[in-house]
Amino acid sequence: MSDGPLTDSTPVSSTPIIGVIGPPCSGKSTVARHLESLGGVWLNADEIAKSQLSEPDVIHELKSLFGDSIQMADGSLSRSRLADLVFGDDESSHTRLRQLEGVLHPRTRTILQSEIAKAKSDRRPFVILDVPLLLESDYRETCDEVWCLQVDPDRHQELLASRGWDAEELERRNARQWSWERKRLASTRVIPNNGTEEELRRLVESELASTLQSR
Structure with a gap:
């Protein structure tokens, strides 16, 4: 970010x-x-990013990057399989982590912008x-x-x-x-x-x- x-x-x-x-x-x-x-108003970027992993458009985009194996039978994302792909020490894992961040970070930033604007509008x-x-x-x-x-x-x-x-x-x-x-x-x-x-x-x-x- x-x-x-x-x-x-x-x-x-x-x-x-x-x-x-x-x-x-x-x-x-x-x-x-x-x-x-x-x-x-507590804005936790980690929690916002994690919440995005349940969004259908995010799941679709991540599947296009990492393959169908990250999706479970009920259509939800397997966070453990995703973690296995992005949190290794090799360069391929680092590349996949940057790809994941490229999907999640802009969405997280947009939500943070909106929540900050709302807090100011509400005079928190x-x-x-x-x-x-x-x-x-x-x-x-x-x-x-x-x-x-x-x-x-x-x-x-x-x-x-x-x-x-x-x-x-x-x-x-x-x-x-x-x-x-x-x-x-x-x-x-x-x-x-x-x-x-x-x-x-x-x-x-x-x-x-x-x-x-x-x-």
Whole structure:
């Protein structure tokens, strides 16, 4: 998703857009969910993209790219078969992944544009933009602020282990990304998550109050 920001050059809206980023298991979803409970509109690009996999026109286009084997007997898409095709380490898998992104990303971007416009029209207090590779894919220009979650290394290793991830898996997922040091430097606010979930919620509320007061 690198075809430019979602918004145009119109004056700053009273509905700020807050991008939320963070390493795996850093608490990003917890932060986004809490912000949503405080009145924000949570736009999760991953969930929007996944929802597109149920659309008949998307299934038809993916079948033309990857063959009939990705469709199940009931007409739905086999996500496990699709994953087998696009998430390998070989160049063919990488090519198929780019093809899949070429189908899903423009549709996802259009939906995000529509939802942001609706939130502004409805005068919602703020939008939470949750997009993979937000900084790498130029979504930074869409956001009024970017919040980056940070977890101490030892705690992060514990959280990753609880999800069943090892260092190799984390390295694989980080291969296409900026370093987290670079991401923190490019963010508006860095939010540490080294305590309890309640402490994280209070910190988020404080940062939100500061964000809204600065508008």
